Amino acid sequence: MDNAKKLVVNGILWNAIQLIVNQSFTFVIRLVLAKLLFPEQFGIVGMATVFSGFVQVLTDIGIGAALIQKKDENLREEHFHTAFWTGLGWSVLLYVLTSFLVGPLAASFYNQPILTKLIPVISLGILSSPVNLIHKAQLTKRMDFKKMAFIDNVSNIIAGSLSLILAFSGFGIWSLAFNSVASIAIAMPLYFSATKWIPKRIWSYSAFIDVFGFGVYTTGTGVINYLINNIDYLLIGKLLASQALGSYTFAFVLTDTFRGRMIAVINNVMYPMYGKKQSDPESLKKYYLKVVNYNSLFIYPIMVFFVALGSPFIVNIFGDKWQDSVIPLKILSISVMVHMLVNSNTALIRGMGRPGLELKLQLFKAVIYIPILMTSIYYYGIVGAAYAILINKVFAVILAQYTFNNLLNIKISALEFFSAVKTPWIGAIVAFVISSIFHEYFHVHYIVTGTILFVSYVLTIWLIMGKEFKAQFAELKFLKKKL
Template sequence: MGPHNIKGKIVSGVFWNVLQLIINKTFSFAIKLVLAKFLFPEQFGLVGMAAVFTSFVQVFNELGIGAALVQRKDEHLRDSHFYTAFWTGVVWSVGIFLLITFVVAPLAANFYNEPLLRSIIPVLSIGVLSSPVNLVHRAQLTKKMDFKKLAFIGNASTIFAGAVALVLALQGAGVWSLVFNSVASFVIAMPLYFRATGWMPKLIWEKQAFNDIFGFGIYTTGTSILNNLLYNLDYLLIGKLVSASALGVYTFAFVLTDTFRNQFTIMMNKVMYPVYGRHQDDPGLLKKYYLKVVTYNSLIIYPIMVLLIILGEPLILNFFGSKWEESILPMKILALSVMVHMLVSGHASLLRGQGRPKLELKLQFFKAVFLYAPLITLGIYKYGIVGASWACVAYKVLEVILIQYYLKKVVDISIKDILTHLKVPFIASAVSFVLTSMLYLAGVHYLICAMVLGLTYTGIVVMLMHEELMLQYRELKKGRVKQVA
């Protein structure tokens, strides 16, 4: 596949993944808006408690097999690799589900002194059984960069899950509406994956094929374990040291900020990971692609974070009610941490695509053990959820310094390169922040302020990047025409 075809695939992939993100996040946000009207912070906190324990076990579920299939070059893949991956995942997932049901659920209930977790956790973990069934199909579609089909499956399953949750909430199901919102998407996704690929498993398991994919997957699994520690240690400690209500408030703030950032960067990583794998021997091209990813990630995320920092208070109070008032300050602080993180967004996908899962694992280990764990523990112990939020800011700053060192070493990307490529989102964010803040302080309605922020930011970006944006539009149009042809 030539560079022009690859570029078209990237632009097309970004289009379909952005479309999926918009539909997913818009619909999910609307569902959470409705659920927040019916539910209370304590109920969000209960699901957060359950998710902490299940995620620590679920992280072992795929064993990094899906990532290994995508990273491995086509000429080194045989049918037996796919069959072996499928059956390994299925057998392993059954064992994981039994472990969650009979060991993790009672342990979590005792740890938090919340008996309801014995029932919530097994239901919340149903996805463990279906995820390995879908992993080969996801890997095949990702490898082909067929993000149109992936977007359709993601959107259909999200809408289905949201509808189920909404019906349950209206029927007074309480916390169970949140639980099934997390589970129902797997039910619709499974048959859609089989239909999208046409791939059916055969009863074949080969030791050599297992060694090939597990040798790569063991490092990505280790990285996933450490990622899970990074994303859930604060939830674990807040639930234990503070309260379920505080955890619900913090979870809500996190969903509006870092969870959104995480979902968007995952979307971009899905597009770029197979590209990095194909061009792992061309550092110059990798550098070019990575800097583009950082630029466009920041262009999308920065205005949302600026909006939350300036107008987070009226948005939360008017849309979600005063019961979520305590989430306002943590949300603003976490929004700042997200803006810092964007300086090195997507670095893990770059390292993994280059075939460096071991380096990725080492970095995650250092960040989890020596940076995040002590900072978040101290922050929560001293200042509760506000301390946790400031600990996230401090961690992100140190993470940028660490990752920047290795980006320079691996693909010769300097901090100057990154700051140069972020010039436009920096300028647009600064101007929008000042103008919108002045209007809000002058008493202008917050919805008008939000519109001014969006128009100002968009106008500056278009003015400064007009030629590049038009080029990307032409590439997208060309890629869609080729797909139709």
């Protein structure tokens, strides 16, 4: 096994551990909070998160992406120190603006006075985020995902446990707010301990230009991405009500949030690898298609479960108060399955050193998506919003295919692309048909039906890819001996 493959397999191994531990715990926390709280409270936090999250995107200003993408021979010590002090000063300025300008603006926009107090609390992570970014960039460049997995899991478990204590103690909406930001602050001393890196009083103009010349494009892309991914929250909160936004937010927590987390941890591995292989189109193509396939394999059975059994799951576990989340949950689950077909393309484009192209593509998608979303919400509420997202994901797949074959030096035919992801789709269809028959025609309990769904999916995947899994497992055992 070549060194690049060792790094990828090792990175995916530790990110898989991180995903299983962290996401499972976070998922349970969210479910318990949903049981204790009400859609209106989720909706108000969703309103606050729209504004605070936008500021959080601006906090990064491309620091992490620029440091990771830059080749080792072109990276000097002053790049890290300059990025640290610039990011810290910028985050302090943003937090002040958030507390005294953004908070009152959001309260006025939604006519919710509590947002004036809630947004500064949720935005506390702004102050520590740029500090963590420098350490994460260093660990990512080393591909030391073991330490990153440990830090992420520990910080999220501590933060989630404390938020549950707050929820059971009657703090209501503030327990949700705490859960949104505490992990960032808890992670900060752990990152310092992991990297042993201490900032020095060094600031270089040339280093600033190197880092932020690249970062301005990634920041622009991040802003556009954020607007695309959160304008539905903004419009639902404004045009409908906090209860509708809460129901929609809950559907997102169960579907697209999980998908986003999965993509984030895998792309953490692949982004530096794409950077290392940016001059080798064939390797990029091979890695990209493999990532799309394996991401889909893990995500699809969960989404199929929500499509087939979302209604009894929601009503029996969380109660009738979340009934309005059922239809958006099913539509968003399908949109996640579609989105998995392009889940790594932004990391690929950025890793190839083309952040300007990434920004242009996101702007183009925004021009198409936003009018469709506004019209859908106005006429069909949160169900319309979910359908608009599904349409946007389909368009993203078409655009990605065009980009590979016409704007990048990577030729991926439609046949190659769909051949790479046929297995998870076959497994998903088989599992959906079997589970639907058991639940709709034989009226089998949804928990038993869900078990049948997952078993049928796994068996189908194993019949198609069993030999490949055995080969991968053999390579993994060999890798463990070599590491």
